[in-house]
Amino acid sequence: MSAYVNPVALFNPVVGSITVRATLGRKRALLFAIPAVVLIALTLAVRATHPAGTSWAGQVLGDFGFSVLLPLTALIVGTGVLGAEIEDGSAIHLLATPVRRSSIIVTKFAVAATLTMVFAAVPELIAGLLAPGTGKLGVALFAGALAGSVIYTAVFVMASVLTTRAIAVGLLYVLIWEGLLSNTVGGARILSIAHYSLGVANAIYPDQNLRAGLTLTTSAILGAVVTVAALVLATRRLSAFAIKGEPA
Amino acid sequence: MSGIQLTNVSRWYGNVVAVNDITMSIGPGVTGLLGPNGAGKSTILHMIAGFLATSKGTLTVNGKPTWENPDVYRTLGLVPERDSVYAFLTGEQFVRATAKLHKLPDPDAATRRAIEMTEMADAAGRRIATYSKGMRQRIKVAAALVHDPEILLLDEPFNGMDPRQRLHMMDLLGKLGAEGRVILFSSHILEEVEKLSGTIQVMVAGRLAASGDFRAIRRLMTSRPHVFNVRSSDDRRLAAALVGRPYTTAVEFTGRGSLQVRTSDFGAFCAQIAILARENGIALRELLPTDESLESVFGYLVSTQPNQGS
Amino acid sequence: MPADTTTGASAAGVIHDLGYRGYDGPRLGRAQITRALAWHSFRSAFGFGRGAKAKILPVITFVAMCLPAVANAIAMAQGNQQLVGYSAYQPVLRDLVMMIFVAVQAPELVSRDLRSRVLPLYFARPIKTGDYPLAKYLGFTAACAVMIEVPLLLLYGGSVVSVHGGAAVWDQTKALLPGLLAGLMWAVVLAAISLFLASLTGRRAFATGAVAIFFLGTYTLAEILLQVENHAGPGPGPGPQKPGPGQSAAFLAPPVPMAEKISGLFSPFTLFDGVRMWLGGPRTTVAENVLYPGGFGAVYALVLIIALAACLAGLFARYRKARLS
Numbered sequence: 001m002s003a004y005v006n007p008v009a010l011f012n013p014v015v016g017s018i019t020v021r022a023t024l025g026r027k028r029a030l031l032f033a034i035p036a037v038v039l040i041a042l043t044l045a046v047r048a049t050h051p052a053g054t055s056w057a058g059q060v061l062g063d064f065g066f067s068v069l070l071p072l073t074a075l076i077v078g079t080g081v082l083g084a085e086i087e088d089g090s091a092i093h094l095l096a097t098p099v100r101r102s103s104i105i106v107t108k109f110a111v112a113a114t115l116t117m118v119f120a121a122v123p124e125l126i127a128g129l130l131a132p133g134t135g136k137l138g139v140a141l142f143a144g145a146l147a148g149s150v151i152y153t154a155v156f157v158m159a160s161v162l163t164t165r166a167i168a169v170g171l172l173y174v175l176i177w178e179g180l181l182s183n184t185v186g187g188a189r190i191l192s193i194a195h196y197s198l199g200v201a202n203a204i205y206p207d208q209n210l211r212a213g214l215t216l217t218t219s220a221i222l223g224a225v226v227t228v229a230a231l232v233l234a235t236r237r238l239s240a241f242a243i244k245g246e247p248a
Numbered sequence: 249m250s251g252i253q254l255t256n257v258s259r260w261y262g263n264v265v266a267v268n269d270i271t272m273s274i275g276p277g278v279t280g281l282l283g284p285n286g287a288g289k290s291t292i293l294h295m296i297a298g299f300l301a302t303s304k305g306t307l308t309v310n311g312k313p314t315w316e317n318p319d320v321y322r323t324l325g326l327v328p329e330r331d332s333v334y335a336f337l338t339g340e341q342f343v344r345a346t347a348k349l350h351k352l353p354d355p356d357a358a359t360r361r362a363i364e365m366t367e368m369a370d371a372a373g374r375r376i377a378t379y380s381k382g383m384r385q386r387i388k389v390a391a392a393l394v395h396d397p398e399i400l401l402l403d404e405p406f407n408g409m410d411p412r413q414r415l416h417m418m419d420l421l422g423k424l425g426a427e428g429r430v431i432l433f434s435s436h437i438l439e440e441v442e443k444l445s446g447t448i449q450v451m452v453a454g455r456l457a458a459s460g461d462f463r464a465i466r467r468l469m470t471s472r473p474h475v476f477n478v479r480s481s482d483d484r485r486l487a488a489a490l491v492g493r494p495y496t497t498a499v500e501f502t503g504r505g506s507l508q509v510r511t512s513d514f515g516a517f518c519a520q521i522a523i524l525a526r527e528n529g530i531a532l533r534e535l536l537p538t539d540e541s542l543e544s545v546f547g548y549l550v551s552t553q554p555n556q557g558s
Numbered sequence: 559m560p561a562d563t564t565t566g567a568s569a570a571g572v573i574h575d576l577g578y579r580g581y582d583g584p585r586l587g588r589a590q591i592t593r594a595l596a597w598h599s600f601r602s603a604f605g606f607g608r609g610a611k612a613k614i615l616p617v618i619t620f621v622a623m624c625l626p627a628v629a630n631a632i633a634m635a636q637g638n639q640q641l642v643g644y645s646a647y648q649p650v651l652r653d654l655v656m657m658i659f660v661a662v663q664a665p666e667l668v669s670r671d672l673r674s675r676v677l678p679l680y681f682a683r684p685i686k687t688g689d690y691p692l693a694k695y696l697g698f699t700a701a702c703a704v705m706i707e708v709p710l711l712l713l714y715g716g717s718v719v720s721v722h723g724g725a726a727v728w729d730q731t732k733a734l735l736p737g738l739l740a741g742l743m744w745a746v747v748l749a750a751i752s753l754f755l756a757s758l759t760g761r762r763a764f765a766t767g768a769v770a771i772f773f774l775g776t777y778t779l780a781e782i783l784l785q786v787e788n789h790a791g792p793g794p795g796p797g798p799q800k801p802g803p804g805q806s807a808a809f810l811a812p813p814v815p816m817a818e819k820i821s822g823l824f825s826p827f828t829l830f831d832g833v834r835m836w837l838g839g840p841r842t843t844v845a846e847n848v849l850y851p852g853g854f855g856a857v858y859a860l861v862l863i864i865a866l867a868a869c870l871a872g873l874f875a876r877y878r879k880a881r882l883s
Contacts, residue, residue, distance in 0.1 A: 014348045018334060025336050031768060035775055042779065046786050049817075059785050068771075068778045076767040083763065089332035092299065093342075093391065096326045097349040098318050167763045168615050168662045171770055175654045176622070239316050243299045 631716025
């Protein structure tokens with residue numbers, strides 16, 4: 001398997017540029033931009049009305065940014081980069097070429113992760129810098145969001161290869177597993193991408209409000225394992241891509 | 249150059265058998281895959297193209313299997329039936345991107361050549377979203393040809409094309425086939441297959457009903473009498489003479505000044521009809537086989553199969 | 559059956575004319591078409607009429623909604639107090655599960671038709687263009703109502719078998735009815751918002767994303783604003799982890815600051831709870847994010863009505879022209 005090849009060499013610029021154009025076409029970019037704008041607007045609004053506040057920053061950025069903006073952006077982008085083509089059948093034009101399947105997956109993943117960083121992590125940084133007195137928190141959250149972008153998009157790209165209902169599965173994961181269960185059931189944190197991201201953020205600037213449950217080492221290791229496993233599994237499945245009968 | 253080889257290939261989905269124990273071999277030239285809807289033509293094409301695994305049997309293209317083998321696409325081009333291309337690209341961008349994905353040494357030249365071959369030069373600068381269905385088909389063919397493949401698979405390629413585009417595509421495919429490439433296309437429209445292909449493979453309900461040249465297939469159908477239309481100077485006396493011969497199974501007056509003769513022995517009839525007419529002093533004006541068309545062959549094949557497709 | 563005409567009748571036999579017959583009898587009208595479409599939409603919301611895979615998510619969400627009722631029934635059977643109320647139910651679970659349900663299923667109802675361009679087929683029937691969105695809306699509202707009310711009824715059933723005495727049963731019934739009404743409010747508004755957002759695009763994935771972002775975004779927004787006001791204001795708020803000041807102080811608390819009330823305007827879920835409390839429903843202490851709005855509840859109701867009207871107007875406007883997509 002070409003898994004030991006240098007990942008950078010796997011990146012295919014042709015696939016990459018097509019993917020970027022397909023994902024950012026027309027109205028979709030707007031969809032990603034709205035939550036980011038809302039986050040920044042929210043930060044500004046709260047700052048304007050409560051200039052002396054301190055602890056709310058962790059709340060705004062943590063809750064909105066990490067629980068909503070990051071996972072949902074990653075979900076839409078991650079399931080869109082490959083899932084949309086598989087669903088409407090145009091993936092076959094890409095697959096009927098000798099391009100390595102691992103290359104396709106890595107390229108799509110890279111595009112998805114980058115777009116998610118632009119639309120979720122960067123707004124986090126901006127909001128963090130705007131919030132009063134939390135420069136370091138902003139950087140910490142930015143780092144956590146970067147990590148989260150990578151891990152989330154890897155998992156969601158994999159999901160889009162495995163099933164056509166990837167977005168429903170992803171929603172269940174984000175809202176039920178991460179939103180509800182892993183905060184209440186202690187051990188489940190090790191299976192929660194949000195907690196990996198929070199672990200990274202917390203390591204840079206420990207903040208009670210983040211409610212991060214994992215250490216940096218645990219987060220980094222688990223995050224890396226999940227990312228690589230997702231990409232490998234996605235490649236395996238894409239290699240055995242079969243055209244189904246009539247779509248359901 | 250062994251072309252496409254299928255040996256006892258079957259494919260089922262749960263309880264439904266889509267392709268049932270098919271053995272066939274496809275070589276250079278144009279081959280038509282003919283069959284009613286639901287016969288399994290698309291399934292076979294997807295399996296040959298490496299986008300579906302066989303449930304049983306072996307399938308090779310030039311000696312190598314196509315499933316999970318992306319390298320086969322260096323010599324294989326596929327024109328899928330589904331009308332889905334990247335609508336936001338222009339035709340030329342799409343073909344050039346495909347050329348680059350094939351890692352061609354000169355993508356621009358290959359793009360130009362492919363676009364000219366499919367007569368899409370005028371529209372190549374427009375976005376595919378603005379194309380008509382026939383134009384989309386042609387740009388897909390251009391993308392499939394850009395890397396000069398030895399084997400070309402087309403799934404219902406004439407769908408949505410107007411007559412002029414169809415004629416042109418037939419010319420193109422005929423030319424490519426004459427160059428020695430292996431062209432396999434599927435269709436359920438008999439006129440297209442008849443005009444274009446030398447060999448046909450007829451599929452009915454997942455089984456291979458017949459293969460080869462359709463006229464040769466017709467001759468093999470000995471259980472069906474051949475039908476001829478005969479015009480002569482004296483139909484009645486010719487009819488009386490024919491009824492006396494062992495190779496005639498039926499004679500009928502069509503009411504339009506001709507005789508319709510059914511014969512069980514094609515060879516004997518052809519050899520002896522002229523002699524018979526001369527012996528009786530009758531001048532033969534016209535001798536026309538009426539059911540040598542692909543349509544009648546196809547009709548016979550479909551009707552003799554149990555549980556044919558939808 | 560149309561009458562056969564006979565020709566050539568004689569004592570020996572008769573030949574019947576079995577050719578084409580027109581139909582001149584009564585035909586069903588617009589109302590029946592709309593009703594049939596609404597019923598079909600209701601079924602589609604739960605995945606009926608499609609394969610088994612389409613039913614997975616509705617089943618999962620429905621079961622999730624029923625879990626608190628079942629848990630409560632078991633607990634009460636063992637002699638414990640009633641854990642789950644009729645009005646707030648299990649708020650976080652209910653909010654999130656309904657979010658998922660409407661986000662995934664609303665596109666099934668409207669985006670599919672847009673994508674496969676079947677609208678002209680619908681409108682080639684004797685219906686007005688407004689009937690289509692009406693039918694979809696009725697069907698989906700009914701589906702949401704089932705998702706919300708059935709668990710409440712299960713809760714009722716589970717509680718009633720464990721209480722003794724007519725008075726207790728009557729208490730249960732008295733508590734159930736406002737809960738059912740509140741649930742109806744939920745269904746009506748959630749269906750309108752999600753159908754409107756989903757009808758904007760034919761791609762199911764984007765429709766789901768848009769609806770999910772809207773609901774989760776507003777939900778978190780309201781929560782954050784509340785927490786921020788909590789920290790900043792003079793109210794008795796212990797900290798971000800615990801539920802808001804409704805905990806023990808709800809019945810004795812000083813009037814809730816205006817800023818905190820305003821924060822409840824930003825999410826449909828907080829609006830629901832606010833209107834419910836304003837209309838006299840129980841001031842539950844279980845609701846984490848919502849405070850008793852007092853007179854300000856009228857504004858909540860107004861905002862809710864405006865939002866409902868706007869979404870319905872948008873939905874109907876979307877289909878005013880029988881376009882292909």
